[in-house]
Amino acid sequence: MRKILTVDDSTSMRQMVRATLQSAGYDVVEAADGQDALEFARDHAVDLVISDVNMPRMDGITLVSELRSLPAYRLTPLLLLTTESSQEKKLEGKRAGATGWIVKPFNPAQLLSTLNKLFQTA
């Protein structure tokens, strides 16, 4: 079973992402901010990360950058899921090493379809 790490400081958003992913059979682990996520990722392997951008302690773009510096996460798909729509931020995410950018609110079916494609090409 593929394991996905979801990162968001909003409990309700984490619940919604988790429910969507579990409905498709994914194993889901959660973190409340980038720092928590990074600490988890250092000790545990996951197949994909979905992270919010604006969070306390460590934002999603810094998290992507930090994960890319870990050998185990060099090729792992890292998606940013955010209300942020500015081109500047998106470019920052891309430069940090994000695989894709999803603007909230996410469409559950579209998110699952995106993951399917990513795992097929992985």
Next chain:
Amino acid sequence: MSEPIPLPPLLELATAQLEVALQNSNSHVERLAASVDAFSRLGAELRAHADPVVAEHGARLLAEALSAMFAMQYHDQLAQRLQHVRDALGDMHDALAAPVPPPARELLRVIRSRYTMQDERKLFDVVLGRLAAAPDDTDAEQPALRGSVEMF
């Protein structure tokens, strides 16, 4: 002569009222999300049932739960917008209470920089654009981005 309007405490009160409203609403939405989550899990379980009628009901239950989740995300956007308003009121309070207030343009720049949504920036520019000398960056944002997926 009438008493001056006590702006700093009024701004502090507005900030506190928004904070309480956000906390109350978040706790209820989390409860609601937990229920929708439970429905979606039940739907996913029933969808795999051997009886095709039960499986069909399960699939419909799951589809409805996912649809509810999509709609509930608008609460997250509302909460973010209210947080930005709360923070802006806090900035105004601090500016008014400071012995030397910051320049108005700096205050407006800080308030605008917190926005994450295109329509927040657009509304700010419509109302305060000339005062703030805000960067003309909203046109660079594509319309109707919500829900979009862009792979790099």
